Amino acid sequence: MALSAKQAEIEQFYYHEAFLLDSGNFHEWLDLFTDDTRYWIPVRQTRDSREESVGKEDSIALVEDDKSFLILRVKRFDTGLAHAEQPPSRTRHFVSNVVITADRGEVCEVRSNVLVFQSRYEKSENFFVGYREDVLRKVGDSWKVASRKVVLDQPVLPRVLSIFF
Amino acid sequence: MASVVSNPELVNSKRGLVSRQLFMDPEIYQTELERVYARCWLYLGHESQVKEHGDYLSNYMGEDPIILWRDGHDRVRAYLNSCLHRGMKVCRTDAGSARSFTCSYHGWTYNAEGKLTGVPYFREAYFGELNREEWGLKEVPRVVNYGGFIFGCWDESAISLEEYLGDVRWYLDILIERPLGRLEVLPGMQRYKLPGNWKIQADNFAGDVYHVPFAHGSWGKTGMPIAGGVTIDNYATQKAYSFAFKHGHGALDMRLNDETYEADLVLAQQFGPETVDYIRESRERLLKRLSERQARIYTWGVGNLFPNFAVNNFSAFFPVGLYLWHPKGPDKSEVWQWCAVDSAAPAAVKEMARVGFTKVQSAGGFFGQDDSDNFEQVTEATRGVIGRRCWFNYQMGLGHEEDLQMEGYPGHVTHRMSEANQRNFYAYWSQLMERE
Ligand code: FES
């Protein structure tokens, strides 16, 4: 079975996004998100059930941003005082296992895996691994992220979160 | 062999100098696990996290894993999380509810009273001869709940928790009494590795006002207020005080004259009359339950309870942040943190606090990120032979500790921007380390 044109388009969208992040082009990256977007990284714990291991809506989160705070995070990089990313880390984003889980034409729910490598100063030992559940919406002729949930598999993070997923 | 630990020059309080060995030397680290962590009162969790019989959470005391567990008689107890047969962790999850744990190695079973209630093949293999009474879970002998905050201590001869906290209780009481409902820890926790000694975080939270304008300069530059009308520009000059306490505790950013309350009232207008009432009632409650001075402080600011428990609360719209700096080696630590809110706060206030928790002193927060990056690089530059021979400088305000005299405020008031609190932290640390 040939992959649908939509599947190919969405995969290309993710590769482009990964390229923007890895080349530090955060302003263009912000444009990939709708104005009403939600960017959420729930907490992770070791619990008896898989279900309980992912933080819920009423739990505290690792990151829980609307568009305005995402913009602020990028603005922070521009101040030159964001010591955690100045000098910038080197990152490499790998996106795989992309599956359109619900196709409603101009709106798609997409699940993907992410593996993100972060090298900072002399250290090159940090990996973040997880999956994403996105809602993508067609705006004009490009896809945008209307909502993103990033579930990291590490209950104890290897370091603070100074990068995006 | 001359021991590094017995070197009297490790902490020179008179000159405000602390040897960098404290942040790198394995022998000092091992000794402090014994003399600090196995002797001091340590924060274990909050009562709202273990409400019902069987509710438990996993935590650490030093490097020892523990279970905080509510038993069948409504008592919160703490145990070493280790099977008394051959050491397996009996509880392998971070939190949950269980009436008993069955060890996954050979199946010994323990109940919430810590009793060994089940031993497989007790008759056939042990001939019924194992004294099960003797082999219950190893219990933390002293566990005390102070206003919902549960502390534990391994040392049966230690002073009481009340005496250990001492004057800091007067300020902690503000956080405990202000909620119109009860202080409730929200579900979930953040944890991240920090490649640096736990004391770097602890001394920072005990008194480091100095780093805020620069280390966290990006916060102000993006136009965000810190809290309660404070911005990065007026942060350094606002009228606030630091307090040092006996046993190494320190608090900073204490505003004494209704400044935070008044800023909260202004913010509350944006939320509507229900929130304005809530803020007013919170202050009135403080006035009724505590003293006028405490009501006028109204919040807490930032502080570190010796050794590794920090609390922050900048206003009623901010969460009560609870932080543990867990030691994981001479040059490694882990930050574990929770967020608590008043159960009776208006929904919008709670939500603002919950989401706000992710923005500031948090794994992905502006403050948490920059602190962590700094502390990691402090550690890298301290690793070497020559680096370790240098001092950390805590001389700010040396000799000015007695400048301010303020009647009616417990603890020792100091200039807000001063390293007096850090000197106090290390003076107590070295006192503990000298005791065999
Ligand atoms: S180690 Fe637990 S039963 Fe053997």
Ligand SMILES: [Fe+2]
């Ligand atoms: Fe800080």
